[in-house]
Amino acid sequence: MEQIIGRMATATIFIFLAALAFPSGLRAQNDAAKTFKTNCTLCHGEDGSANTPTGKALKARDLRSDEVQKQTDAQLAAIITKGSGKMPAFGSKFSPDMIKSLVAYIRQLPKK
Template identity: 50%
Template sequence: MKFSIKEVKKVVVATMTLSILALVILFQGSSQAAGTTAGDGGETYKAKCVGCHGADGTGNTPAGKAMKVRDLTSAEVQGQTDAQLYDIIAKGKGKMPGYEKPLGADKCKELVAYIRTLKK
């Protein structure tokens, strides 16, 4: 069986289109995966902070109430600068442990950004 030049061209174009599509899908998949590992303060918050501060940041948990944590969504807390919030998260304050050592500076910065999203 013989193919004409036209048919060969069609096959080449189809193969190229398919491989470009495959590349685009692969690329999207990898950028999505990167999105969940880097820059997601919400995941860290859920893992490390909800016990005392509550999922919504209001501190409405038994531990939060016992330690009288301030509502992270409130104007008092949100009124502080990023640097102030970062310091509390990184170095700790009162009964709150510091998280710079176990999590690293980048994760602490992500947590500041996440707390900003809790603002009422």
């Protein structure tokens, strides 16, 4: 029994250290990817194409398209924060930092 607890404690410490060692920039990107997946894909699709039943019904644009990508980071961040048309506002749900990470995530969608 003591051995099992010891092993569990070692595993916990190991996971903790691994999380700390992870470069924080990369972690922010991963968080953005996760956040996008859980909050945005319903309408925008995993790849940002909006090729989903909801995306089509609401006429969301392809996030990879020039029309979207030519907008500035500040413009995209404002749309995510305040919403636009049928796009819900996320300003009360996410920190400005997370919204910045989401914009960065949208920026790299065309490169996928």
